[in-house]
Amino acid sequence: FATPKRKFIIADTPGHIQYTRNMVTGASTADLAVILVDARHGIMEQTVRHSYIASLLAIKEVVVCVNKMDLVDFSQEVFDKIVSDYKAMASSIELGNVTFIPISAKLGDNVVNKSENMGWYEGKALLDFLETVQLPAEADDRMRLPVQYVVRPISSKFPDFRGYAGRLAEGSVKIGDRIKAYPSEMTSTITGIYLGEKSLESAVCPESVEITLSDDIDISRGDVIVSEAGVQPMMEQEVLLNVCWFRNSPLQQGKRYVIRHATQQTVGLVREIEYKIDINTREKLYGVDKLVMNDIARVRIKTADPLVFDYYKDNRTMGSLIFVEEGTNDTVGAGMIVPDEI
Numbered sequence: 001f002a003t004p005k006r007k008f009i010i011a012d013t014p015g016h017i018q019y020t021r022n023m024v025t026g027a028s029t030a031d032l033a034v035i036l037v038d039a040r041h042g043i044m045e046q047t048v049r050h051s052y053i054a055s056l057l058a059i060k061e062v063v064v065c066v067n068k069m070d071l072v073d074f075s076q077e078v079f080d081k082i083v084s085d086y087k088a089m090a091s092s093i094e095l096g097n098v099t100f101i102p103i104s105a106k107l108g109d110n111v112v113n114k115s116e117n118m119g120w121y122e123g124k125a126l127l128d129f130l131e132t133v134q135l136p137a138e139a140d141d142r143m144r145l146p147v148q149y150v151v152r153p154i155s156s157k158f159p160d161f162r163g164y165a166g167r168l169a170e171g172s173v174k175i176g177d178r179i180k181a182y183p184s185e186m187t188s189t190i191t192g193i194y195l196g197e198k199s200l201e202s203a204v205c206p207e208s209v210e211i212t213l214s215d216d217i218d219i220s221r222g223d224v225i226v227s228e229a230g231v232q233p234m235m236e237q238e239v240l241l242n243v244c245w246f247r248n249s250p251l252q253q254g255k256r257y258v259i260r261h262a263t264q265q266t267v268g269l270v271r272e273i274e275y276k277i278d279i280n281t282r283e284k285l286y287g288v289d290k291l292v293m294n295d296i297a298r299v300r301i302k303t304a305d306p307l308v309f310d311y312y313k314d315n316r317t318m319g320s321l322i323f324v325e326e327g328t329n330d331t332v333g334a335g336m337i338v339p340d341e342i
Contacts, residue, residue, distance in 0.1 A: 005131040015046035020279065020294035023050065024244040024334060027057035028316070031135050034063045034126075039072045039102070043085045045280050051086075052093055052279050056242055056296070056336070058313045060096040060136045065126060070104040074117045092282060099133075101126050143171030143179075143227040144310070144318050146262035147219055151210055163194065164219055165210040166263065169317035171227065173211060174202035178228040181219050182308040183235055187228055188215040222264035224308040224318075233318060235306045238271070241321070241335035242312075243291065243299045249325065251291040251299070251333060258324035259303055262317060266305040274298040291333075299335065312336035 001008055011026030013019065027033065033054040037047055054062055064086055072078045079102045090098060101110055102121055109115035110125045124132070151163035173179075177190045192212040193200040203209045211225070219225070226233060245251050251270060259268035275284040276297040284298075291297050312319030323333035 003127070003131055008130065015050055017049065017280075018294060020049070020053070020296065021244055021246045023053045024057065024296075027053055027059060028320070028334070030057070030059055032061040032063065032130070032133065033059045034065055037064060037066050037082060037086070039066050039068045039075075039078055039082065042082050043089055047086070048089060048282075049279050051090060051095060052282060055093040055095050058096075058316065058336075061133055062095055062098045063126070063129065064098060064100045066100065066102045067105050069102045069109060069118065070107050074102075074104075074109075074115075076118075076120045079121075099123070099129060101129065142231040142310075142315075143173060143177075143225075144169040144233070144315065145173065145211070145225040146264070146317070147221055147223045147225060148263045150220060161212070162216070163192075163210040163212050164225060165208070166225075167208040168203060168205040169262065170205050170315050171230070172202060172204040173209070173227075179213070179225050180228045180232070181217060182224045182226065182233060183306050184218060184223070186215075186217045188213040188217055190214075222262075224262065233308050233310055235308050237304075237306050238300065238302045239307060239309065239337050240274075240340055241299050241301065242338055243297050243323075243333055243335045245291040245293055245295045245297075245333045247325070247330065247332040248293050249332065251295075251297075251323070253289045256326065257332070258326055259301070259307075259321055260324060261307050261309065261321035264305070264307070266303045266307070268301040268303040268323075270299060271302050272300040274300060298338075301335075307337075309337050311339055313338075 013023040013026040035050050066079050066082050083100045102118055103110045109117055112125060112127045114125050145166050145168055147164050148166040151165055153161040173190060175190055179190060180187050190211050191214050193203050194210045253270050253273050256267060256269050259266050273288050275286045276288045276295055278285060279296055310318040319337045321335045322331050325332045
């Protein structure tokens with residue numbers, strides 16, 4: 001839906017533990033999470049689970065809506081107690097900015113308009129907040145263009161044409177920028193930027209564009225073009241991941257999977273399941289040798305080819321990957337690349 005100020009896409013994800021994978025999928029592209037709390041019951045296991053997944057998926061803005069305030073006589077004391085309990089719970093996880101709004105969805109209090117029944121609440125109504133909240137700005141010190149397709153000449157008029165097409169995962173490009181291509185680490189200069197047949201002077205994330213370079217260097221699908229002057233990505237064959245498993249067929253230590261990361265496809269071996277996470281208590285469970293559907297764990301994999309990546313907290317596209325079952329081609333898990341724990 002859209003308002004005069006902003007466009008919105010809502011992913012409505014249930015809180016039951018058997019739908020953990022749905023929550024992870026919905027959160028993976030979200031800029032903001034709205035977590036509903038029943039004013040009669042306060043912080044429940046489901047609240048903790050949703051909040052932990054919002055933290056795991058690096059959502060920067062969280063709105064806790066304390067709903068059904070009409071059933072507790074619009075009590076400020078009840079609301080304040082829930083806020084206090086939530087802050088105590090959230091102190092153990094790395095959540096982004098958290099905003100608390102008391103609402104009655106049934107009656108419309110503080111949903112679109114400010115409530116006359118809760119004069120003690122001085123903040124914004126939910127829709128007003130969603131329209132005006134400032135989302136994190138794109139990093140201006142890095143550029144990432146995973147190459148999806150190499151465009152070869154289709155006309156004898158341009159026999160030497162070679163373009164590199166993809167969707168900007170971060171930052172911006174303009175003609176004249178110096179770039180570095182990974183994994184070769186060769187450098188060149190951007191001579192052209194195209195959107196279809198239209199020539200551009202610059203492009204920004206998340207536009208899909210095609211660029212041409214001044215030098216004839218070997219770049220193919222799966223390679224990543226970055227700014228030579230900006231923050232450089234990491235390039236490793238062994239990475240540590242937070243993994244959410246999607247299928248009944250278990251993830252097993254020592255098993256091989258197809259790994260798809262950005263536009264790259266390679267093969268990866270599960271080296272170690274360091275621990276599984278109880279997402280209700282955040283307890284780390286060691287000694288695990290397999291994962292079943294909806295499990296979340298810290299997993300180390302080794303890939304046949306180096307991955308060019310950023311940590312997930314810095315860039316979702318360059319910090320995430322999926323596991324694909326060989327033979328069936330089913331997507332069986334999702335991983336978020338994290339730093340090694342010290």
